[in-house]
Amino acid sequence: MRRRIYWLMPDLASARQAMHDLVQARVDVARIHFAGPEGMDMTGLHAANVWQTSDVVHAAKTGWVIGSACGMVAGLVAGLLFPVMGDDPEWEVAVLLGVLGGVVGAWSASMIGISIPSIRLRRFEGAMAEGRILLMVDLPRSRVQDIEALLQTAHPEAHFEGEEQQVPAFR
Structure with missing residues (x-):
C-alpha cells in the first residue's frame, strides 16, 4: 500500500518545476498526478486520469x-x-x-x-476553479517524509493539503 500526498500549486510554472524536482528525486512519473481546471494546458505534466479524478x-x-x-x-x-x-x-x-x-x-x-467527480477531490474543486493545480503523489510509506520535506523546501509557494493513508496499488 502507498500513501498519497496532496499539494496545491499556484500556477503552471510551479507545477512543472515540482514535476521536475520529483523526477530528480527518483519518484516514478506514473505515481505523480496533476489535476487542474477544465481545459487547462497540462503540457509537461503527468495529468491525472479517470482513476484519480472520478469515482x-x-x-x-x-x-x-x-x-x-x-x-x-x-x-x-x-x-x-x-x-x-x-x-x-x-x-x-x-x-x-x-x-x-x-x-x-x-x-x-x-x-x-466514471462521470462523477471523485469524492476525495471535492475539497479541491474551489481552488482548481481559481486556477490552482492539484499535485497528487503516491509514495511508499518510507519516502513520504522525504518528499514532503523536498516539496516544502523547494516550493514555499505551494500548500500541503494532506495525506491519504492507503492508496491501492492499481490507482
Whole structure:
C-alpha cells in the first residue's frame, strides 16, 4: 500500500518545476498526478486520469456488491422454484447468477461512476476553479517524509493539503 500526498500549486510554472524536482528525486512519473481546471494546458505534466479524478473505483465496488446480492436472490428463487433437472433445488444457479449479477453490476455502476467527480477531490474543486493545480503523489510509506520535506523546501509557494493513508496499488 502507498500513501498519497496532496499539494496545491499556484500556477503552471510551479507545477512543472515540482514535476521536475520529483523526477530528480527518483519518484516514478506514473505515481505523480496533476489535476487542474477544465481545459487547462497540462503540457509537461503527468495529468491525472479517470482513476484519480472520478469515482469509478468506488462505483464499481458498490455495483459488484449490489449486483451480486441481487443475482444471488434471483438465483435462489430460480433454483428453488424452477429446478431444470429433477425436483431438487439447483444451488449452482444461485452462484452463477450471483457472479453474473456482480459483473453486470460492477460494469454498469462504473459507467455511471466514471462521470462523477471523485469524492476525495471535492475539497479541491474551489481552488482548481481559481486556477490552482492539484499535485497528487503516491509514495511508499518510507519516502513520504522525504518528499514532503523536498516539496516544502523547494516550493514555499505551494500548500500541503494532506495525506491519504492507503492508496491501492492499481490507482
